[in-house]
Amino acid sequence: MSKKVVLGKVLLNEMIEKDVYKMVIRQEEAAKSAAPGQFVNLYTKSESMLLPRPISICEIGTDTLTLVYGVVGKGTKEFSSYNVGDAIKLTTALGNGFTPADAKVHILVGGGIGVPPLVELAKHLEGEKIAVIGFREAPFLHERLEELGVKVYVATDSGAHGFKGNVVELMEEKGLVGDYYYSCGPKPMLRALAAFCEAKGKPVQVSLEERMGCGYGACVGCVCKTKAANEVGYEQKKVCKDGPVFLGSEVAW
Amino acid sequence: MSKIDLSVNIGGGLILDNPITTASGTFSPRESSEFYDLNELGAMITKGIANVPWEGNPTPRIAETYGGMINSVGLQNPGVDYFIEHELPFAKQFNTKVIANVAGRSIEDYCEVVEKLSETDVDALEVNISCPNVKKGGIGFGVQCDLAGSVVKEVRRVSKKPLIIKLSPNVTDITEIAKAVEAEGADAISLINTLLGMKIDVHRMRPVIANKMGGFSGPAIKPVAVRMVYQVRRAVNVPIIGLGGIMTGEDAAEFILAGADAISVGTAALVNPTAPVDIKRELVEYMERYGFKNLAELRGALNE
Numbered sequence: 001m002s003k004k005v006v007l008g009k010v011l012l013n014e015m016i017e018k019d020v021y022k023m024v025i026r027q028e029e030a031a032k033s034a035a036p037g038q039f040v041n042l043y044t045k046s047e048s049m050l051l052p053r054p055i056s057i058c059e060i061g062t063d064t065l066t067l068v069y070g071v072v073g074k075g076t077k078e079f080s081s082y083n084v085g086d087a088i089k090l091t092t093a094l095g096n097g098f099t100p101a102d103a104k105v106h107i108l109v110g111g112g113i114g115v116p117p118l119v120e121l122a123k124h125l126e127g128e129k130i131a132v133i134g135f136r137e138a139p140f141l142h143e144r145l146e147e148l149g150v151k152v153y154v155a156t157d158s159g160a161h162g163f164k165g166n167v168v169e170l171m172e173e174k175g176l177v178g179d180y181y182y183s184c185g186p187k188p189m190l191r192a193l194a195a196f197c198e199a200k201g202k203p204v205q206v207s208l209e210e211r212m213g214c215g216y217g218a219c220v221g222c223v224c225k226t227k228a229a230n231e232v233g234y235e236q237k238k239v240c241k242d243g244p245v246f247l248g249s250e251v252a253w
Numbered sequence: 254m255s256k257i258d259l260s261v262n263i264g265g266g267l268i269l270d271n272p273i274t275t276a277s278g279t280f281s282p283r284e285s286s287e288f289y290d291l292n293e294l295g296a297m298i299t300k301g302i303a304n305v306p307w308e309g310n311p312t313p314r315i316a317e318t319y320g321g322m323i324n325s326v327g328l329q330n331p332g333v334d335y336f337i338e339h340e341l342p343f344a345k346q347f348n349t350k351v352i353a354n355v356a357g358r359s360i361e362d363y364c365e366v367v368e369k370l371s372e373t374d375v376d377a378l379e380v381n382i383s384c385p386n387v388k389k390g391g392i393g394f395g396v397q398c399d400l401a402g403s404v405v406k407e408v409r410r411v412s413k414k415p416l417i418i419k420l421s422p423n424v425t426d427i428t429e430i431a432k433a434v435e436a437e438g439a440d441a442i443s444l445i446n447t448l449l450g451m452k453i454d455v456h457r458m459r460p461v462i463a464n465k466m467g468g469f470s471g472p473a474i475k476p477v478a479v480r481m482v483y484q485v486r487r488a489v490n491v492p493i494i495g496l497g498g499i500m501t502g503e504d505a506a507e508f509i510l511a512g513a514d515a516i517s518v519g520t521a522a523l524v525n526p527t528a529p530v531d532i533k534r535e536l537v538e539y540m541e542r543y544g545f546k547n548l549a550e551l552r553g554a555l556n557e
Binding site: 047221232 | 280
């Protein structure tokens, strides 16, 4: 019985960018169970919304978790209305997160609401750390990454902030080369990055997203294909349980 | 905890310590055991197992609806041989009955799985007859009396295990199907499987589920399930495992009052992983409150 549903307390819940919120939850068991790249299931208070919402962990404290989440639907809209002191139901940490590698130069590549898990990861890496993060309009968490000693490069679709274009174009423009890559963001970005890393012969860990049911491996709702030496050349893995982090080289894009 | 006797005979000589089972497709022994003690269950009912591995449907496979959800996993499973070698031994280490759920695309498929599982130590088989029959243009086995009856007749011939038949609710008259499967030798009936449902994302103007339609489950469907259990109880004599939107101990009591001998917890366990044991505890609390000493008393208590 290594996993649990627990009650936490909201210590902070504020908008940090349009439709992006930062919530700090005090819950010691959840904090102690967590590692970078994992997620927690958050429960809404409305009985009409049954399914828990999987939210990636942005930072882990001794008895707190910091979550940075996008308001994308009714559930996350409800979370955004919570006040300091409110109770919130959540699970302890779920999934397999990032594995910090032994490398001289780490490059963290994030897209939009995929940036948050890279913050905790940055704290666990030794050596030079570079973040290349892309957004539609306005960046967030770039200053937090800088506080952690990460050299940050920002790209936006509109060009309103930083480089106009995507993160792979930005890495090429700046001639950024790392020994090991980690990434979380939209699938097209991850796919492009995996191809970029393969061409350069560099390893990359990618955190995949898929619509989940249970979040703990029971329903088999969120699957992805990984390469396998069988008749069809792939097998199906559960994003929530076997992932969400996979090696870019093992994903059958 | 109490003097209440929760044991129940669900047919074919199979007696469960308590009436709480896990609905097929919503339970995975390894994953669920990370949240609660599987010894607490009356029986674990596995995911659907076919004669060969099934890849399942494309993603997205899950959609949330008001008070419910739609799934279109497509019975992804690693096949019966893999199940027997890698999954059954894990499930059998607990002091809980293991009921293997069987899926098929043809009667031959069903029989192959049933024959293989008959040689193992599974305690019973639950046959999902909601699957489409590929030889009959994809019509579900469970929606016509003759088709449903013929599946049961053939698997009965090769089965050495208690045989539970899981009915589809997507039919005009559930009692006719129930009578047909009882007549061909079903030891018990479980109902209901999911209702066929659909959800459209009005902002993207497209179906949410990749396969467009899927199985609708959760508390939103409970009244349909209770009604069908009530109807089937009055149409057949075999034991009934009732399911469909059970979220609490009182929901479980409602199914038992309607005529169910045991119940399955499905969607609730996807929402809250410990739901089966929570519901068991709440059912005991309910029975204590009203002074029921066993399930037979509760089953007979409906005033009408």
